[in-house]
Amino acid sequence: xxxxxxxxxxxxxxxxxxxxxxxxxxxxxxxxxxxxxxxxxxxxxxxxxxxxxxxxxxxxxxxxxxxxxxxxxxxxxxxxxxxxxxxxxxxxxxxxxxxxxxxx
Amino acid sequence: xxxxxxxxxxxxxxxxxxxxxxxxxxxxxxxxxxxxxxxxxxxxxxxxxxxxxxxxxxxxxxxxxxxxxxxxxxxxxxxxxxxxxxxxxxxxxxxxxxxxxxxxxxxxxxxxxxxxxxxxxxxxxxxxxxxxxxxxxxxxxxxxxxxxxxxxxxxxxxxxxxxxxxxxxxxxxxxxxxxxxxxxxxxxxxxxxxxxxxxxxxxxxxxxxxxxxxxxxxxxxxxxxxxxxxxxxxxxxxxxxxxxxxxxxxxxxxxxxxxxxxxxxxxxxxxxxxxxxxxxxxxxxxxxxxxxxxxxxxxxxxxxxxxxxxxxxxxxxxxxxxxxxxxxxxxxxxxxxxxxxxxxxxxxxxxxxxxxxxxxxxxxxxxxxxxxxxxxxxxxxxxxxxxxxxxxxxxxxxxxxxxxxx
Ligand SMILES: Cc1cc2nc3c(=O)[nH]c(=O)nc-3n(C[C@H](O)[C@H](O)[C@H](O)COP(=O)(O)OP(=O)(O)OC[C@H]3O[C@@H](n4cnc5c(N)ncnc54)[C@H](O)[C@@H]3O)c2cc1C
Ligand SMILES: [Zn+2]
Numbered sequence: 001x002x003x004x005x006x007x008x009x010x011x012x013x014x015x016x017x018x019x020x021x022x023x024x025x026x027x028x029x030x031x032x033x034x035x036x037x038x039x040x041x042x043x044x045x046x047x048x049x050x051x052x053x054x055x056x057x058x059x060x061x062x063x064x065x066x067x068x069x070x071x072x073x074x075x076x077x078x079x080x081x082x083x084x085x086x087x088x089x090x091x092x093x094x095x096x097x098x099x100x101x102x103x104x
Numbered sequence: 105x106x107x108x109x110x111x112x113x114x115x116x117x118x119x120x121x122x123x124x125x126x127x128x129x130x131x132x133x134x135x136x137x138x139x140x141x142x143x144x145x146x147x148x149x150x151x152x153x154x155x156x157x158x159x160x161x162x163x164x165x166x167x168x169x170x171x172x173x174x175x176x177x178x179x180x181x182x183x184x185x186x187x188x189x190x191x192x193x194x195x196x197x198x199x200x201x202x203x204x205x206x207x208x209x210x211x212x213x214x215x216x217x218x219x220x221x222x223x224x225x226x227x228x229x230x231x232x233x234x235x236x237x238x239x240x241x242x243x244x245x246x247x248x249x250x251x252x253x254x255x256x257x258x259x260x261x262x263x264x265x266x267x268x269x270x271x272x273x274x275x276x277x278x279x280x281x282x283x284x285x286x287x288x289x290x291x292x293x294x295x296x297x298x299x300x301x302x303x304x305x306x307x308x309x310x311x312x313x314x315x316x317x318x319x320x321x322x323x324x325x326x327x328x329x330x331x332x333x334x335x336x337x338x339x340x341x342x343x344x345x346x347x348x349x350x351x352x353x354x355x356x357x358x359x360x361x362x363x364x365x366x367x368x369x370x371x372x373x374x375x376x377x378x379x380x381x382x383x384x385x386x387x388x389x390x391x392x393x394x395x396x397x398x399x400x401x402x403x404x405x406x407x408x409x410x411x412x413x414x415x416x417x418x419x420x421x422x423x424x425x426x427x428x429x430x431x432x433x434x435x436x437x438x439x440x441x442x443x444x445x446x447x448x449x450x451x452x453x454x455x456x457x458x459x460x461x462x463x464x465x466x467x468x469x470x471x472x473x474x475x476x477x478x479x480x481x482x483x484x485x486x487x488x489x490x491x492x493x494x495x496x497x498x499x500x501x502x503x504x505x506x507x508x509x510x
Contacts, residue, residue: 001403019394040495044347048336
């Protein structure tokens, strides 16, 4: 369970939030000008980094506001929380060590 | 069901060779799919000067972490074709590989709990029948008859309103499957190289000509990616993107029990899937964590939800204990169907996107992917699963058949 620092409500359990996937995916300025490849990129292609990832979350059972979060997808450390529309803050570290879970 | 004996193993099932300086093809990832691909490359296409590179130990990824459910009752023609072919291969592989990995066709039940579920399920049974996939619709009494420990009373939150049933579906011993493929690969001359992490690719223009690893550079004519949850990471190294998101997916087992659960039960709606392993553990799968993650572990609340569902459906499980929980990293696509085919990089091929349900696909993935690597062209079964479908819009939406992580 992640403890997510909502910018409006403070630290709350992950179960109060919903995930919105990658942040900073702008709607195209001129949608009609996109070709099939560009539409595919917009609809289906998202970054999937092992390390720092800027993503969207909404505090569904709290203030119901969307915000952005910088989180490490290996350690799950939350590195920054910032408003939608603000630029991605520089991430300090990118982890690559992958802890091994139990194996059955 | 009986608690069967597992076969005795010799000390070594495969060699541990040093990597050669060059191969005709290199498979990245020594899970089920990488091993099956290497096996069919050697067996069907005579490509024996090949290597499987595995960064950890053989089949220590999702292959060691899945709940081993095998079935083919998918909705669309394209999926029914490839998954049913896979199921037919499962039926002959123990003999072909000369290895009894305890493929147990004890049937799989997919429960319906809402009117929407019922309609969707009946539609799927119809579609399955038209595609030659064995499928039946069961009413709650028939469900109870097949699995007496299931609670079909209507005083639970989501009563069982019926189920689809595929009698030929079942489970197998996952690590034995991997070892069976590995042993045959080795016999055919394939080098299986463990502790060998691919860290980059050598390219000549847009053509891949080698792989960089922590054990040196290896030249190769062709590269096949079978890295499951790490597919995006490898694609990025090679300079292209995949429409994949990696998520943690968890499962767990109880302590050993007397045989109580004769089949496999899955529920999309309350979200749990349960079987009883040959040794006697209750094996239960959870849902994916919502966020992207490479940590091979997930959140506890996901397990809590899964347990609540399990105990409501199977009241006798209330006294069982959780013995072990673990997670794998699954490579999900937006249409819940895999990607098997060519990539924007010449001579590089990709098999990924099997997400929460690729164990069952292992034989067909291996067969079709080997065909694609050897000939440079798709096999008729994997043709619809090419990367291009995200551009053409010819998606194969299997969320109904695959929504429960399985
Ligand atoms: C909890 C859980 C339950 C599941 N239950 C089911 C089920 O009941 N039925 C079903 O059909 N499917 C199920 N699945 C899905 C199934 O396990 C996967 O779809 C399937 O195992 C993926 O193929 P694989 O075996 O080749 O993957 P893996 O075994 O994950 O193989 C990929 C390999 O690539 C290696 N690798 C990654 N990066 C590199 C690199 N840079 N260099 C070298 N090697 C690398 C990894 O170490 C790994 O060994 C489940 C998955 C999980 C996690
Ligand atoms: Zn809030």
